[in-house]
Amino acid sequence: MRVGACPGSEACRAAITVATLSAWWGVCRLHGILAAVSDLEAIRSAARAFREARDWEQFQDPKSVLLALVGEVGELAELLQWLPADRAKELIGHEPLHTRVADELADVLVYLVGLAEQCEVDLGIAALAKIEKSAAKHPVGTSRGVAPDRTAE
Numbered sequence: 216m217r218v219g220a221c222p223g224s225e226a227c228r229a230a231i232t233v234a235t236l237s238a239w240w241g242v243c244r245l246h247g248i249l250a251a252v253s254d255l256e257a258i259r260s261a262a263r264a265f266r267e268a269r270d271w272e273q274f275q276d277p278k279s280v281l282l283a284l285v286g287e288v289g290e291l292a293e294l295l296q297w298l299p300a301d302r303a304k305e306l307i308g309h310e311p312l313h314t315r316v317a318d319e320l321a322d323v324l325v326y327l328v329g330l331a332e333q334c335e336v337d338l339g340i341a342a343l344a345k346i347e348k349s350a351a352k353h354p355v356g357t358s359r360g361v362a363p364d365r366t367a368e
């Protein structure tokens with residue numbers, strides 16, 4: 216159990232995790248999502264080796280990694296901020312912007328995986344569980360084609 220975690224919520228989280236994995240197994244195999252989730256371990260290991268070789272592990276803590284993540288999200292936003300919305304997808308598909316966006320997305324992912332590690336969160340499982348919660352919150356029957364109303368929450 217994680218330090219400071221409520222036993223009830225921890226049990227609930229474990230139950231959700233098992234249910235999530237069971238429910239998603241067929242879909243995951245079909246779409247290769249499990250392969251993508253397991254790749255997070257490869258990213259985590261490569262990033263850890265990169266930091267250890269430079270003796271940078273000492274600078275890793277949740278606040279510092281979060282700020283680095285926010286900085287990288289800012290770098291990504293800077294690339295996209297003045298693109299016309301109706302042409303953004305098309306423009307991102309062309310070089311050199313495509314490579315620059317890929318680089319910043321990679322920075323965001325590496326820091327996100329690092330932050331999850333700092334917070335002792337299994338990011339792949341947490342993401343699948345969150346998608347499941349969102350699916351329950353926004354049923355297809357009432358949500359299809361309707362933008363989520365954030366003001367109603």
Ligand SMILES: [Mg+2]
Pocket residue numbers: 287290318319322
């Ligand atoms: Mg960057």
